[in-house]
Amino acid sequence: MHIRMNWNAVNFDWNHTRAFLVTAEEGTLSAAAKALGLTQPTLSRQVSALESDLGITLFERVGQRLVLTDSGMELLEHARLMADAALQFSLAATGQSQQIEGSVIVSAGELDAAFRLPKIIAKLRREEPGINIEVIVTNAASDLKRREADIAIRNFRPTQNDLIAKKLGEEVGWLYGTKDYLEQLPQFTDFSELKDIQIIGFDRSNLVSNVLNQQGWQLSKHNFKLITSFQLLQLELCKEGMGLIFFPEHLGDNDPSLIRAFEHMGPVIRLPVWLVCHQELRTSLRVRRVFDFIANEFSQFLDQ
Amino acid sequence: MHIRMNWNAVNFDWNHTRAFLVTAEEGTLSAAAKALGLTQPTLSRQVSALESDLGITLFERVGQRLVLTDSGMELLEHARLMADAALQFSLAATGQSQQIEGSVIVSAGELDAAFRLPKIIAKLRREEPGINIEVIVTNAASDLKRREADIAIRNFRPTQNDLIAKKLGEEVGWLYGTKDYLEQLPQFTDFSELKDIQIIGFDRSNLVSNVLNQQGWQLSKHNFKLITSFQLLQLELCKEGMGLIFFPEHLGDNDPSLIRAFEHMGPVIRLPVWLVCHQELRTSLRVRRVFDFIANEFSQFLDQ
DNA sequence: TAATTGGTATGCATATTCGTATGAACTGGA
DNA sequence: TCCAGTTCATACGAATATGCATACCAATTA
Known part of the structure; x- marks a missing residue:
């Protein structure tokens, strides 16, 4: 018997979550962009899009710095767990890779x-x-x-x-x-x-x-x-x-x-x-x- | 002291992982597309892109159906964990969202x-x-x-x-x-x-x-x-x-x-x-x- | 006070991704 | 054997996301 799953809850842009995580960890959009090989405007827009999707302000734009809101801090924990899972996925993927190139x-x-x-x-x-x-x-x-x-x-x-x-x-x-x-x-x-x-x-x-x-x-x-x-x-x-x-x-x-x-x-x-x-x-x-x-x-x- | 993290390992398209997961769970690209509110060609390309990125064949295209390879089955477990984390993230987010009252x-x-x-x-x-x-x-x-x-x-x-x-x-x-x-x-x-x-x-x-x-x-x-x-x-x-x-x-x-x-x-x-x-x-x-x-x-x- | 630095947001051209339409291959049944 | 119903892959125009250049802002320095 096949259970019909509901995917709505995970139907947001997972990459935006990563953008949020790396931005929070690195402290600035610029640093996050460098870490991910993207540009600062892209990260800026991805984080904004995530905020808009979730209906939550993740960062306070105070002066030149982004400061995590309480909600953002709460969600950061979950984002970390998601990244951990992504890391495991990546590890397993590399392990499964049978091609010698890379x-x-x-x-x-x-x-x-x-x-x-x-x-x-x-x-x-x-x-x-x-x-x-x-x-x-x-x-x-x-x-x-x-x-x-x-x-x-x-x-x-x-x-x-x-x-x-x-x-x-x-x-x-x-x-x-x-x-x-x-x-x-x-x-x-x-x-x-x-x-x-x-x-x-x-x-x-x-x-x-x-x-x-x-x-x-x-x-x-x-x-x-x-x-x-x-x-x-x-x-x-x-x-x-x-x-x-x-x-x-x-x-x-x-x-x-x-x-x-x-x-x-x-x-x-x-x-x-x-x-x-x-x-x-x-x-x-x-x-x-x-x-x-x-x-x-x-x-x-x-x-x- | 600040630990400089290495984000290379998570620098793949997380959305493609979701595409892979939902496709595997739903059984077909078409069903996955419907579940995610996307179209079948999109899912087809996302899964292909993931396979290409990882250097792994996730599905065998046998006849009209996609069948998970052994590697795919292995990775499916990790993808599930990632989706679990994503689900928790989403739940926390909506909770936070409703918490903004008034x-x-x-x-x-x-x-x-x-x-x-x-x-x-x-x-x-x-x-x-x-x-x-x-x-x-x-x-x-x-x-x-x-x-x-x-x-x-x-x-x-x-x-x-x-x-x-x-x-x-x-x-x-x-x-x-x-x-x-x-x-x-x-x-x-x-x-x-x-x-x-x-x-x-x-x-x-x-x-x-x-x-x-x-x-x-x-x-x-x-x-x-x-x-x-x-x-x-x-x-x-x-x-x-x-x-x-x-x-x-x-x-x-x-x-x-x-x-x-x-x-x-x-x-x-x-x-x-x-x-x-x-x-x-x-x-x-x-x-x-x-x-x-x-x-x-x-x-x-x-x-x- | 002015210049510099280090940060974010925005306008615009471009590149990528997506959806629609379509084609091709397979399954099952008449 | 043919047809209906699936399914996945491909082509192409349209929508979207990206990068570059730039504006802008705060903090620091000359």
Whole structure:
């Protein structure tokens, strides 16, 4: 028995709802337009049309800014849910897509993006010219659930169970420095004799120093006089002899201007490297191809 | 900190998703078209466009019927969820819409209330049956700030800068009288010969006589033996041949019993007509709707 | 006060989408 | 086999939505 459904309630322009949502989230029509690849007048008219359709004023036009009305705030929640559903739809659609042509978004850190991905992507492009690759370079982990990326390279095991992940190996990290910098360090028998050593840090969090101090170092803020989260700048500062950096083994060893510091103490840290992907995308031929390709190629850079 | 969202994943045509859903649920494009108030070719194209966008075949065109593919069936679930969200959005919207309670209060003068508003309100009621109109008829300007009215028709530019106003045009005012009354007036070459002419006045203020005297008349209290601020009484008294009245052009010309007096001298006065609105225009679509409607309809009565 | 910046709304030419009309393919029954 | 009744796809003129240019407005800066 077929139930005759009533579609009247959903018979409004869903795209206008998206226009409303993105405008509310981005704060301005202009920003929303840029985010959606449309123009500001179009967004303006779409939002107005939605207001007219619903019989509700969603935004107060106060001065140069749009401010959500109470009604608008109420509806924004529902619009978010609708967008979530749309996102799931999109994910599922990409997962169902069996055509190899299309684009895949890969999220990676700066070092991977700069030193390892170029060759991998070049090789992939040669083998699969139909696949376009977009690389998002970020320190923070991209949100795969929000679909900021299809595939991500990460240094921790993913927790969310709707993600599929493959451990590619382990990243071995050493401290590196220039030959000159290391030679001018005092011969030491105790870590306290290295109190003036300079390490170029990531940020003000004590992540690196904590790890090192656990191994007997006695590091404080004194030892991190240069701080940047941009790792390529860290590298160049190190090459200028400004201090040591924390760097992956395969990259550091291949750079003739870098030398392992305190090699006899062994590597500073071993980090797992995971390749992560949304579960829905497992069935996508295209995403799977890129996933497997990166997994295969990446291993050469890692300890197994 | 503001999280920069990625809207690419939801940047497909949501309406096409609805087209797909309804088509799948209804079984045929024709039925879906009827359900959505569209036509079958439109649905056909929207579904095709979605298939093209996603790179997926949603339906197998087998014979006269569309049959869902496996991918289509998979995606149908997600489309349903999206429609559920859309339904909730719609329900919330209509709830919010009805939550804007109270009627729209319009303030107008007697002449506008008696002669011009009836047709406008009737037409508005036909187009917007949900909007109740309350009309406040007053000579004095209603205080919008105290919300004695939402919308007011006025003859002067509003001073309070937080009110929204729109100039509708200009009211052209003449002196009118009955044919009989005008014919019994003496032929005159000088205003002094009209010292017994009767003009039905508004009140004891000299507003009208001042204006006329500036144009060469020599009027005094003698000429205002009948005074009432009730303009409809003025009109009826005039029609009884009791004297002249000061009356808007479009109203006077349309009344067969009235004739312009001293037409060769030109209109007595031109007054601007402003439509002014309470702050609530910003939050209430209904107020805005009435405002725009009156603004549009009123123009026919005025010089631009 | 004037210029600049960053925002929204509007007029207009254009590109896209839609509806009407029509055609083609399939189903079921005479 | 033919016909009536469906259904989906295509062509084309009309309606609609879009983008560009611009007006306009508020806030900030010189």
